[in-house]
Amino acid sequence: MADNQEPGQLIIIGGAEEKDGDCKVLREFVRRAGGTKARIIIMTAATELPREVGEDYTKIFERLGTEDVRIIDTVTRDDASSSTYLEAVGKATGIFFTGGDQSRITSIIKDTELDTLIHKRYAEGAVIAGTSAGAAVMPDVMIVEGDSKTNPRAEVVEMGPGMGFLPGIVIDQHFSQRGRLGRLIAALAQQPAVLGFGIDEDTAIVVNQNVIEVVGSGSVTIVDVAEITHSNVDNLLKDEPMAICGAKLHILPDGYRYDLKNRKPILERIIQPLAAA
Amino acid sequence: MADNQEPGQLIIIGGAEEKDGDCKVLREFVRRAGGTKARIIIMTAATELPREVGEDYTKIFERLGTEDVRIIDTVTRDDASSSTYLEAVGKATGIFFTGGDQSRITSIIKDTELDTLIHKRYAEGAVIAGTSAGAAVMPDVMIVEGDSKTNPRAEVVEMGPGMGFLPGIVIDQHFSQRGRLGRLIAALAQQPAVLGFGIDEDTAIVVNQNVIEVVGSGSVTIVDVAEITHSNVDNLLKDEPMAICGAKLHILPDGYRYDLKNRKPILERIIQPLAAA
Numbered sequence: 400m401a402d403n404q405e406p407g408q409l410i411i412i413g414g415a416e417e418k419d420g421d422c423k424v425l426r427e428f429v430r431r432a433g434g435t436k437a438r439i440i441i442m443t444a445a446t447e448l449p450r451e452v453g454e455d456y457t458k459i460f461e462r463l464g465t466e467d468v469r470i471i472d473t474v475t476r477d478d479a480s481s482s483t484y485l486e487a488v489g490k491a492t493g494i495f496f497t498g499g500d501q502s503r504i505t506s507i508i509k510d511t512e513l514d515t516l517i518h519k520r521y522a523e524g525a526v527i528a529g530t531s532a533g534a535a536v537m538p539d540v541m542i543v544e545g546d547s548k549t550n551p552r553a554e555v556v557e558m559g560p561g562m563g564f565l566p567g568i569v570i571d572q573h574f575s576q577r578g579r580l581g582r583l584i585a586a587l588a589q590q591p592a593v594l595g596f597g598i599d600e601d602t603a604i605v606v607n608q609n610v611i612e613v614v615g616s617g618s619v620t621i622v623d624v625a626e627i628t629h630s631n632v633d634n635l636l637k638d639e640p641m642a643i644c645g646a647k648l649h650i651l652p653d654g655y656r657y658d659l660k661n662r663k664p665i666l667e668r669i670i671q672p673l674a675a676a
Numbered sequence: 677m678a679d680n681q682e683p684g685q686l687i688i689i690g691g692a693e694e695k696d697g698d699c700k701v702l703r704e705f706v707r708r709a710g711g712t713k714a715r716i717i718i719m720t721a722a723t724e725l726p727r728e729v730g731e732d733y734t735k736i737f738e739r740l741g742t743e744d745v746r747i748i749d750t751v752t753r754d755d756a757s758s759s760t761y762l763e764a765v766g767k768a769t770g771i772f773f774t775g776g777d778q779s780r781i782t783s784i785i786k787d788t789e790l791d792t793l794i795h796k797r798y799a800e801g802a803v804i805a806g807t808s809a810g811a812a813v814m815p816d817v818m819i820v821e822g823d824s825k826t827n828p829r830a831e832v833v834e835m836g837p838g839m840g841f842l843p844g845i846v847i848d849q850h851f852s853q854r855g856r857l858g859r860l861i862a863a864l865a866q867q868p869a870v871l872g873f874g875i876d877e878d879t880a881i882v883v884n885q886n887v888i889e890v891v892g893s894g895s896v897t898i899v900d901v902a903e904i905t906h907s908n909v910d911n912l913l914k915d916e917p918m919a920i921c922g923a924k925l926h927i928l929p930d931g932y933r934y935d936l937k938n939r940k941p942i943l944e945r946i947i948q949p950l951a952a953a
Binding site for chain 1: 858876925
């Protein structure tokens with residue numbers, strides 16, 4: 400719930416979340432953004448089909464009972480200073496980044512007034528969510544693009560600046576569905592973060608300060624390279640295969656939690672309240 | 677090298693090994709099986725195209741200088757008692773299982789005279805190799821079939837008895853190329869072994885007693901669940917997602933070695949002899 404001056408939450412979705420039926424992941428977003436009283440902004444910067452995508456999400460959020468839903472379609476950086484947009488975002492309790500191309504989000508919004516304002520709303524308690532490309536932009540360093548179904552090599556992934564909502568980690572999406580372990584590890588090896596989150600489709604991590612909770616039908620794969628015993632990364636040319644020894648691996652489904660500060664799963668299962676069933 | 681009464685070696689290949697050009701992985705098999713003096717048997721039980729597949733491998737092994745290459749195409753269990761076949765296998769220094777369907781290998785050969793004899797030749801020093809389906813059959817419990825690109829759930833993999841050359845582990849093949857982390861972990865969770873080896877295409881593990889060495893252009897992903905801090909596997913229904921906390925993950929490319937007994941990578945790089953370059 401926003402407007403209570405507690406820090407906000409992030410909902411980082413691995414793409415292809417269920418849009419008919421129960422909509423468990425999107426339901427979680429709406430509930431945490433304020434439920435039927437939420438004021439939701441749909442950010443369509445990533446997609447080349449902003450109208451269709453925006454309207455699809457609008458219908459879902461309205462079906463769940465939220466009356467105040469607005470689409471913001473920034474096409475240029477100028478759009479990201481539009482006073483109409485800024486006014487709407489200034490009141491938002493939930494801001495949702497759609498899928499598409501993550502570079503479009505950063506190139507249009509990063510370091511604009513809109514960017515500053517979204518971060519301000521987040522600090523004030525708004526929920527920031529993103530799916531697929533909208534998930535990719537959450538860290539300070541993001542996967543711009545890369546190859547799936549490969550072993551880790553430097554050349555399989557291109558990194559770039561992200562939106563910085565969750566610094567110090569790496570996010571990959573469509574994780575199991577596209578076979579992205581190699582890509583996640585290649586990304587991890589190329590910047591200072593030691594924690595990589597591979598988020599499955601129809602699955603999200605809810606980040607509430609240092610506690611991460613998994614929601615959805617798939618799993619979240621966490622690779623922790625903080626205490627590796629060996630890596631050959633410093634000596635590699637671009638097309639050579641990486642070696643990593645002693646990484647830690649956790650695979651967490653719905654209801655599991657993870658302590659981001661101590662880098663450990665929280666091993667008591669959550670009992671879901673009936674309302675969230 | 678066989679016929680020296682030292683125990684044999686296994687060469688377990690993740691499929692799609694290079695068959696033109698340098699043939700690094702197949703070259704390793706031929707060299708270890710006795711080089712130009714090797715007596716090689718190609719076992720085509722797994723494939724429905726035994727003639728084509730057998731002839732392809734014959735050409736490669738002959739190109740590398742081995743003159744004594746024979747194809748054994750067991751179609752029925754009766755074939756696996758053929759005295760001609762048994763005589764040939766009794767003298768073999770290298771036995772190579774082709775790809776295809778791993779169930780065909782076990783259903784035709786397991787617990788036959790041929791099976792007993794191959795194990796005897798292995799104990800006497802022969803090199804046993806297998807690619808793809810031929811790799812899958814190496815453990816005592818094998819992946820019969822399963823889904824790729826999924827998170828781990830019991831239903832994604834079917835296990836069955838393997839040929840038992842390398843007990844106590846799980847092998848998966850085409851690992852990175854088909855996105856099989858979830859499948860490997862689902863397999864690991866369903867039998868007593870704690871070590872899973874995901875072998876990439878054009879990549880092999882050479883097993884020489886307790887030392888495993890990686891050869892080829894891809895990587896070997898090792899998942900060690902011996903010291904996990906949590907798993908939900910005992911309470912799961914078939915379609916529910918598994919949780920695994922605190923598994924160990926190693927990704928090892930060509931030249932890296934692993935100590936099977938102590939379950940640790942051996943962290944001195946091998947300097948390849950010029951001949952193997």
